[in-house]
Amino acid sequence: xxxxxxxxxxxxxxxxxxxxxxxxxxxxxxxxxxxxxxxxxxxxxxxxxxxxxxxxxxxxxxxxxxxxxxxxxxxxxxxxxxxxxxxxxxxxxxxxxxxxxxxx
Amino acid sequence: xxxxxxxxxxxxxxxxxxxxxxxxxxxxxxxxxxxxxxxxxxxxxxxxxxxxxxxxxxxxxxxxxxxxxxxxxxxxxxxxxxxxxxxxxxxxxxxxxxxxxxxxxxxxxxxxxxxxxxxxxxxxxxxxxxxxxxxxxxxxxxxxxxxxxxxxxxxxxxxxxxxxxxxxxxxxxxxxxxxxxxxxxxxxxxxxxxxxxxxxxxxxxxxxxxxxxxxxxxxxxxxxxxxxxxxxxxxxxxxxxxxxxxxxxxxxxxxxxxxxxxxxxxxxxxxxxxxxxxxxxxxxxx
Numbered sequence: 204x205x206x207x208x209x210x211x212x213x214x215x216x217x218x219x220x221x222x223x224x225x226x227x228x229x230x231x232x233x234x235x236x237x238x239x240x241x242x243x244x245x246x247x248x249x250x251x252x253x254x255x256x257x258x259x260x261x262x263x264x265x266x267x268x269x270x271x272x273x274x275x276x277x278x279x280x281x282x283x284x285x286x287x288x289x290x291x292x293x294x295x296x297x298x299x300x301x302x303x304x305x306x307x
Numbered sequence: 308x309x310x311x312x313x314x315x316x317x318x319x320x321x322x323x324x325x326x327x328x329x330x331x332x333x334x335x336x337x338x339x340x341x342x343x344x345x346x347x348x349x350x351x352x353x354x355x356x357x358x359x360x361x362x363x364x365x366x367x368x369x370x371x372x373x374x375x376x377x378x379x380x381x382x383x384x385x386x387x388x389x390x391x392x393x394x395x396x397x398x399x400x401x402x403x404x405x406x407x408x409x410x411x412x413x414x415x416x417x418x419x420x421x422x423x424x425x426x427x428x429x430x431x432x433x434x435x436x437x438x439x440x441x442x443x444x445x446x447x448x449x450x451x452x453x454x455x456x457x458x459x460x461x462x463x464x465x466x467x468x469x470x471x472x473x474x475x476x477x478x479x480x481x482x483x484x485x486x487x488x489x490x491x492x493x494x495x496x497x498x499x500x501x502x503x504x505x506x507x508x509x510x511x512x513x514x515x516x517x518x519x520x521x522x523x524x525x526x527x528x529x530x531x532x533x534x535x536x537x538x539x540x541x542x543x544x545x546x547x548x549x550x551x552x553x554x555x556x557x558x559x560x561x562x563x564x565x566x567x568x569x570x571x572x573x574x575x576x577x578x579x580x581x582x583x584x585x586x587x588x589x590x591x592x593x
Contacts, residue, residue, distance in 0.1 A: 206358035208385060213366040213375060216392035217399075222422025224403040229411035240538050241405040245434040246497040246507045247533030248398055249490045251514035251526045252427065256487045258515060272484050279488040283495035292495070293333045296488035 271307070275300035320447045327433065327451025334428035335459035337486025338369060342460050345372050346467020352379040356468045363464035367426065367457060370523065371395040394522040401530060402430040409437040409445070417446055424453035428486070431493050506537030 224231075233241070257276035258264060266273065279296030283289075342363065349359030354376075362372055371392045378388050402425050410418050429452045436448045497503050510533030517525025 205385075206355060206361075209354075209375075209388070210358060210361045210365055212385060212389040213362060213368075213371070213392045216389045217366050217368045217371060217396050218422060220393065220396040220399040221403050221425040222419060224400065224407055225410050225418040225422045225425075226415065228407040228413075228418065231407060233408045236538075238408055239541060240534050241408070243503065243506045243534040243537040244401050244405040244530065245431065246494045246503060247510035247537070248401055248526070248530040249427075249431055249494050250507045250511040250533070251529040253487045253490045253494070254511035254514045255518050256483065259518060262518070264515065272487065275484055276487055276491060279491040280495065283492045284498070287496055289330075289489070289492040289496070292492035293485070293489055296491070297485060300484050300488075 271300055271303040319444050323444045323447035324451035327448035328455035330432040331452040331455045333485055333489040335455055337483055339463040341369055342463025343467035346464035347470050348376050352376050359468055363461050368396055391522055398527045399425055428456050429453055502537040502540040505540050506533040509533045509536040
């Protein structure tokens with residue numbers, strides 16, 4: 204096992220997913236329709252990361268009240284829709300999570 | 308950076324750096340346990356401590372790094388590890404695509420830096436910043452986010468290496484929930500139009516159904532499906548292609564609202580509608 208190759212290969216396999224499109228920006232024409240499509244990317248991809256993390260923390264669907272991640276996330280959703288302040292959402296969500304850990 | 312008399316923009320750069328770092332801080336917190344686990348597991352799968360650290364410095368891709376460790380443990384070959392890294396990172400293709408309109412004017416070295424630093428966390432923290440003016444200094448916001456995130460990642464990896472095998476219990480504390488909560492706050496800033504709601508809920512729902520796909524492929528697939536649903540529900544542009552160029556973008560431009568929470572705890576009052584919305588209309592009217 205050559206560790207240098209491991210590092211270089213993984214670095215290459217990462218950068219090729221992140222850089223080429225940025226490098227070509229300006230030569231690619233981004234029309235209004237495509238721009239509209241791209242504007243959906245942040246919330247959709249982030250939602251696809253969050254949903255399994257809080258609803259399936261152990262790899263299977265866990266909707267029980269004993270799932271502290273789920274309760275904290277629900278609190279965060281409620282807070283963020285009530286007052287759209289990121290700081291409040293994070294503080295409130297973490298506070299709920301910490302409280303649940305203490306109660307368990 | 309330089310010791311020479313500060314140019315007028317130096318203050319702006321510094322405040323952007325700071326704002327970028329602040330916006331990313333909760334995400335750094337969420338990544339710390341993962342970094343510690345990665346650092347702690349490196350030795351367990353036979354990596355030297357320098358190789359473990361080098362991966363966090365030069366590869367800098369959280370979930371791909373952890374998956375690579377499990378592959379190493381299973382004695383996987385290097386090509387398989389590289390291929391898996393590539394597939395796990397495919398979602399970054401979507402991130403870079405969504406930044407394309409915003410980096411067209413930047414020098415190539417800036418784009419290379421952004422390409423290297425475009426993690427989930429930094430993308431989440433900066434994407435809305437790019438939607439609002441001033442566009443010229445947004446790159447420094449990105450740098451602030453990168454320094455905070457990469458610094459935290461490398462430092463937590465080093466801590467993990469030092470802690471060795473005493474680590475697994477840290478996962479039970481579940482600090483990764485900080486990342487989920489922060490992402491929720493970022494997502495909800497976008498949820499101001501029906502297409503955006505539909506896109507986001509579609510992606511969240513599908514991501515649950517697709518968790519069994521290998522290499523986290525369900526993630527980009529769910530995201531793509533969400534984007535398509537959002538597009539389908541958005542008002543269609545006029546059929547005439549030239550008219551599309553001149554007509555204003557739909558008033559419900561989903562870019563709208565992105566700004567409100569994005570400034571992070573430091574600046575929760577960023578004007579969402581007047582900022583991103585007006586900007587989107589301006590863009591469309593050009």
